[in-house]
Amino acid sequence: MAKVLLILGIGIAVVGATYYFLFFNNLLSTQPKVSSGLPTPTLAPVLSPANSATFMPDISPVTSLLSPTPTPASSLEGKVAKLETTVTNLQQKIDSLSQNNSQTTAKSTLFVPLSSSFQSGDRNYITVDGSQVILDPGDFPGYTSMQLELSARLIETIGVVNVRFYDLTDQAAVGNSTVSTNATNLTFLSSNGFTLPAGKKTYVLQVQTTLGNNATIENARLRINF
Numbered sequence: 001m002a003k004v005l006l007i008l009g010i011g012i013a014v015v016g017a018t019y020y021f022l023f024f025n026n027l028l029s030t031q032p033k034v035s036s037g038l039p040t041p042t043l044a045p046v047l048s049p050a051n052s053a054t055f056m057p058d059i060s061p062v063t064s065l066l067s068p069t070p071t072p073a074s075s076l077e078g079k080v081a082k083l084e085t086t087v088t089n090l091q092q093k094i095d096s097l098s099q100n101n102s103q104t105t106a107k108s109t110l111f112v113p114l115s116s117s118f119q120s121g122d123r124n125y126i127t128v129d130g131s132q133v134i135l136d137p138g139d140f141p142g143y144t145s146m147q148l149e150l151s152a153r154l155i156e157t158i159g160v161v162n163v164r165f166y167d168l169t170d171q172a173a174v175g176n177s178t179v180s181t182n183a184t185n186l187t188f189l190s191s192n193g194f195t196l197p198a199g200k201k202t203y204v205l206q207v208q209t210t211l212g213n214n215a216t217i218e219n220a221r222l223r224i225n226f
Contacts, residue, residue, distance in 0.1 A: 107142060112222040114150075114205045121155075121214035125164070131205035131220065132168070137196045143224050145193030148177045148205075150220035153186045159211035163189070165222070169201040186218065193225065 114131045137143065148165050165177035174196065179189035196203075209215050 107226040109226065110140065110224040112224065114220040114222060115217065116220075117216070117218045118205075118207065118220075119214060119216045120207050120209070121212055122208055123210065123212040125162075125166070125206040125208045127166070128205040128207055128217070128220070132202060133204075133222070134200060134202050135196060135222075136200035137198060140224055140226075143226050145195060145225045147193055147223040147225070148179060148191040148220070149189070149223050150179065150217050151186045151188050152179070152181050152183075152215060152217045154182060154184050154209070155214040155216065157184055159209050159213050161207065161209045161215035161217075163205065163207045163217055163220070165191075165194075166204050166206045167197075167201055168204050170197070173206075174203070186216075190223075 112133060112135070114133060115128045118128045118131075120126055120128075148163070150163060152161050152163060154161055160180050160182045162178055162180045164179075165174040166172075167174055174194055176192040176194040179191050181187045181189055205217075205220055207215065207217060
């Protein structure tokens with residue numbers, strides 16, 4: 001009987017102690033915490049080797065800038081071909097400008113006066129007064145031809161008047177320089193193109209009429225073409 005009471009007392013003591021512990025533990029958990037005023041330290045997360053790859057930043061744009069993709073050879077060849085085409089076009093423009101410039105700066109036609117007015121009536125060629133001129137074709141580099149130009153007319157309505165450029169130094173008429181007319185009205189005449197022999201020579205204007213009748217010539221000149 002005494003043993004039974006002892007065991008019963010021990011059980012009651014254990015239950016009471018348990019109840020007491022649970023009561024005070026609950027009481028402490030409901031009390032407000034007092035702050036010390038200091039910030040609670042935060043620990044940096046520790047990455048394990050297993051999950052470190054998850055937090056690696058994406059640096060592919062940077063690596064692409066540092067290591068650009070090589071330009072294909074075909075692309076370089078295309079750029080070279082385009083550059084060559086551009087250079088060719090520029091050269092053509094330069095050539096065109098040079099040609100236009102040379103045309104612009106080409107020499108103008110020159111005129112050498114021979115006689116302002118002269119009247120004659122002779123079947124033989126006679127020299128027109130005041131028509132003598134000394135010429136050297138070397139003084140006109142690049143000239144292509146010369147022409148005799150003048151106005152002439154017959155006084156009577158018969159016959160023909162002929163006028164020519166004459167080489168007084170060599171005593172020979174200049175080929176293709178003769179002009180003719182049978183008009184009684186003042187008529188402008190221009191010879192075919194001709195060239196002069198090399199060297200400085202004396203030239204004159206000569207006139208004649210087929211029937212010896214009178215004729216008049218005016219404003220005779222030598223045209224030098226370039």
